[in-house]
Amino acid sequence: MDPDLSDLDAFLDEQDLDGYLVDADSTDSNQYYLSGFDAPDPFVTLYDGEVRLLFHRSLEYGRARREARAATVERSIDYGYGEYSEEYDPHEASYRVLADFLDAYDVDSVAVPPRFPVHTADGLRDLGVSVTADRDETVSAIRAVKTDEEIDHVREAQKANEAAMHAAEDLIANADVRDGTLYHEGEPLTSEAVKTEIEVTLLRHGCALDETIVACGADAADPHERGSGPLAADEPVIVDIFPQNKATKYHADMTRTFCKGEPTETVREWYDLTEEAYRAALDAVEPGATGADVHDAACDVYEEAGEPTLRSDEAAETGFIHSTGHGVGLDVHEGPSLAPSGGELEPGHVITIEPGLYDPAVGGVRIEDLVVVTEGGYENLTDYPVELTL
Amino acid sequence: MDPDLSDLDAFLDEQDLDGYLVDADSTDSNQYYLSGFDAPDPFVTLYDGEVRLLFHRSLEYGRARREARAATVERSIDYGYGEYSEEYDPHEASYRVLADFLDAYDVDSVAVPPRFPVHTADGLRDLGVSVTADRDETVSAIRAVKTDEEIDHVREAQKANEAAMHAAEDLIANADVRDGTLYHEGEPLTSEAVKTEIEVTLLRHGCALDETIVACGADAADPHERGSGPLAADEPVIVDIFPQNKATKYHADMTRTFCKGEPTETVREWYDLTEEAYRAALDAVEPGATGADVHDAACDVYEEAGEPTLRSDEAAETGFIHSTGHGVGLDVHEGPSLAPSGGELEPGHVITIEPGLYDPAVGGVRIEDLVVVTEGGYENLTDYPVELTL
Numbered sequence: 001m002d003p004d005l006s007d008l009d010a011f012l013d014e015q016d017l018d019g020y021l022v023d024a025d026s027t028d029s030n031q032y033y034l035s036g037f038d039a040p041d042p043f044v045t046l047y048d049g050e051v052r053l054l055f056h057r058s059l060e061y062g063r064a065r066r067e068a069r070a071a072t073v074e075r076s077i078d079y080g081y082g083e084y085s086e087e088y089d090p091h092e093a094s095y096r097v098l099a100d101f102l103d104a105y106d107v108d109s110v111a112v113p114p115r116f117p118v119h120t121a122d123g124l125r126d127l128g129v130s131v132t133a134d135r136d137e138t139v140s141a142i143r144a145v146k147t148d149e150e151i152d153h154v155r156e157a158q159k160a161n162e163a164a165m166h167a168a169e170d171l172i173a174n175a176d177v178r179d180g181t182l183y184h185e186g187e188p189l190t191s192e193a194v195k196t197e198i199e200v201t202l203l204r205h206g207c208a209l210d211e212t213i214v215a216c217g218a219d220a221a222d223p224h225e226r227g228s229g230p231l232a233a234d235e236p237v238i239v240d241i242f243p244q245n246k247a248t249k250y251h252a253d254m255t256r257t258f259c260k261g262e263p264t265e266t267v268r269e270w271y272d273l274t275e276e277a278y279r280a281a282l283d284a285v286e287p288g289a290t291g292a293d294v295h296d297a298a299c300d301v302y303e304e305a306g307e308p309t310l311r312s313d314e315a316a317e318t319g320f321i322h323s324t325g326h327g328v329g330l331d332v333h334e335g336p337s338l339a340p341s342g343g344e345l346e347p348g349h350v351i352t353i354e355p356g357l358y359d360p361a362v363g364g365v366r367i368e369d370l371v372v373v374t375e376g377g378y379e380n381l382t383d384y385p386v387e388l389t390l
Numbered sequence: 391m392d393p394d395l396s397d398l399d400a401f402l403d404e405q406d407l408d409g410y411l412v413d414a415d416s417t418d419s420n421q422y423y424l425s426g427f428d429a430p431d432p433f434v435t436l437y438d439g440e441v442r443l444l445f446h447r448s449l450e451y452g453r454a455r456r457e458a459r460a461a462t463v464e465r466s467i468d469y470g471y472g473e474y475s476e477e478y479d480p481h482e483a484s485y486r487v488l489a490d491f492l493d494a495y496d497v498d499s500v501a502v503p504p505r506f507p508v509h510t511a512d513g514l515r516d517l518g519v520s521v522t523a524d525r526d527e528t529v530s531a532i533r534a535v536k537t538d539e540e541i542d543h544v545r546e547a548q549k550a551n552e553a554a555m556h557a558a559e560d561l562i563a564n565a566d567v568r569d570g571t572l573y574h575e576g577e578p579l580t581s582e583a584v585k586t587e588i589e590v591t592l593l594r595h596g597c598a599l600d601e602t603i604v605a606c607g608a609d610a611a612d613p614h615e616r617g618s619g620p621l622a623a624d625e626p627v628i629v630d631i632f633p634q635n636k637a638t639k640y641h642a643d644m645t646r647t648f649c650k651g652e653p654t655e656t657v658r659e660w661y662d663l664t665e666e667a668y669r670a671a672l673d674a675v676e677p678g679a680t681g682a683d684v685h686d687a688a689c690d691v692y693e694e695a696g697e698p699t700l701r702s703d704e705a706a707e708t709g710f711i712h713s714t715g716h717g718v719g720l721d722v723h724e725g726p727s728l729a730p731s732g733g734e735l736e737p738g739h740v741i742t743i744e745p746g747l748y749d750p751a752v753g754g755v756r757i758e759d760l761v762v763v764t765e766g767g768y769e770n771l772t773d774y775p776v777e778l779t780l
């Protein structure tokens with residue numbers, strides 16, 4: 001995929017800067033997006049109207065020349081790293097190489113992503129290069145608007161996600177119940193066992209994963225708790241799966257909450273309310289609406305029902321205690337944000353809609369779909385029923 | 391595990407700095423090591439003799455109070471984030487919160503890891519905090535020396551690695567050969583299929599993985615090429631597995647090279663030479679020897695046999711074109727380095743020994759074990775035969 005970097009050109013022009021510089025391995029999505037190259041060790045990408053790569057290690061050089069979407073691919077040794085390292089420590093030698101590399105392309109001033117390494121920035125500054133942190137995250141903002149090809153990558157990852165969710169749901173639905181605990185083939189059915197089933201299913205669909213959440217009872221009351229131990233009957237189990245396709249590197253994201261047996265009245269009410277908040281948030285998604293508008297739609301539902309939210313109390317620890325959603329792409333959490341600070345939605349934004357309620361005394365409930373903003377509103381990339389009880 | 395941070399105390403003392411500051415999510419191993427807390431979004435850890443955490447999002451706050459190994463756990467809103475964000479943009483508001491947090495502990499000057507985010511460093515500097523990049527990577531150096539508990543974590547990950555390697559070897563050994571291609575159950579046996587088998591085995595042993603290398607023929611000539619497509623008979627297949635235990639977060643690392651059928655004479659010679667280099671490097675491992683010494687031992691073997699190395703030619707693209715090894719722990723690549731710049735080995739260093747030869751005209755051969763430096767030399771944490779042909 002050739003990204004459209006015209007917004008980056010405009011930014012550099014406007015700021016009167018010569019280039020945009022990234023120093024990171026390709027798990028940094030700005031690096032992977034700009035360079036089109038996948039490497040486990042940090043390398044440098046300069047954008048000065050062309051994409052130019054600089055490798056410290058010869059190891060990646062040959063593959064980069066074959067694979068990377070770049071006008072030039074060079075090595076530290078091409079800029080005298082060997083000589084510099086006789087005179088200076090390895091860090092200082094690499095700053096000097098980098099300054100010479102920039103100089104070769106007449107680049108005296110660069111913007112860098114906010115999380116660019118401070119030692120490289122300081123090293124370059126000491127050598128007279130102007131380095132400015134791009135607090136507006138121009139490349140991240142470009143990444144947030146997906147091309148049709150990128151949307152297809154997300155769609156493919158979400159298909160794998162649906163297969164994994166079905167595998168998890170089947171395990172829970174078909175579990176035996178003894179003394180309030182779920183059993184599978186005579187053994188207690190644990191969070192860990194369901195996660196393994198999910199992850200094996202994802203692998204067989206070409207996806208890897210950072211983590212998976214299968215959280216029951218008090219575990220589920222903490223939105224980022226991964227969950228552990230035997231699953232209980234009659235309690236909500238939050239299953240949140242966010243795989244990454246290994247070939248394309250694009251993510252998907254989906255959550256369902258299941259209950260094997262009879263949920264308490266409170267859990268049933270929470271589920272229905274969360275489904276209502278989820279539908280209200282979905283209804284608010286359209287180009288021109290802001291992330292804050294969508295978040296407000298979910299908060300309105302909860303607050304009208306008397307549930308606490310972070311909007312009504314910034315220190316709330318129970319209730320709706322996270323944002324309504326986030327962008328999904330090369331990163332599982334990226335722009336835009338569906339939160340009080342969330343800006344205008346644009347066609348091509350791929351976002352989650354994921355309201356939920358949490359309280360250690362009750363457990364947790366969350367429903368999450370993945371949608372893409374379109375000219376006319378949104379397309380839901382998720383094809384999975386919204387049902388609590390199994 | 392309570393890390394021994396006395397070297398960090400000494401460093402801060404020597405540099406006359408008030409604290410050490412990390413701003414990262416827990417995939418940053420310095421962050422995980424210092425904070426003892428696992429979170430997917432960036433948070434701040436200050437070490438000023440005590441470990442102190444600051445969370446931007448309330449979301450992680452409750453869990454951090456329960457789980458983190460920290461003297462204090464606080465939130466941005468405790469330092470007036472709400473008020474600041476009415477006056478300033480979200481970035482500036484968070485710098486002001488962070489400066490107030492440091493001030494609350496009388497911290498005016500901090501060292502930060504070299505890859506600390508430049509925007510945070512600049513934001514703090516503008517508010518009068520002194521921020522110095524710690525080019526010596528003090529925390530990484532502390533992490534490089536493992537406790538017995540950490541070594542056990544690596545050992546456990548290596549057991550999973552051995553199980554996965556056996557699964558891969560079995561697939562290749564039991565493959566049928568037709569027209570020079572390996573077949574499994576009537577289908578061509580691909581690199582991808584072997585990787586899936588490896589990764590499913592790892593998952594079932596509690597490990598995750600970033601990537602796996604199963605590279606045959608010309609693919610194998612590039613040490614970082616992951617490999618793809620049908621595997622060939624009579625050619626070397628490099629299998630390099632580097633899992634991470636999901637519970638402990640510690641890695642293992644191992645490589646074997648297999649050949650189903652009859653290797654060419656060159657491949658057989660390369661294999662024997664690489665086994666010789668591997669044994670020479672292992673023999674050189676002991677406390678007081680340097681990483682450079684170990685690397686030299688491997689280079690000597692190759693160069694005496696007339697093979698090019700990066701030591702003899704820094705621009706070499708065939709031959710022995712990487713270092714002899716690296717540390718393994720929370721990161722799969724960490725200190726110490728077994729390369730020309732590699733410093734003194736100490737008991738507790740966990741390192742790979744992994745010489746190899748590469749040439750697109752021949753393919754690649756690599757043998758890699760994982761060992762821990764001990765008072766008396768080293769203990770090999772790898773229990774897997776060294777054999778080329780299957």
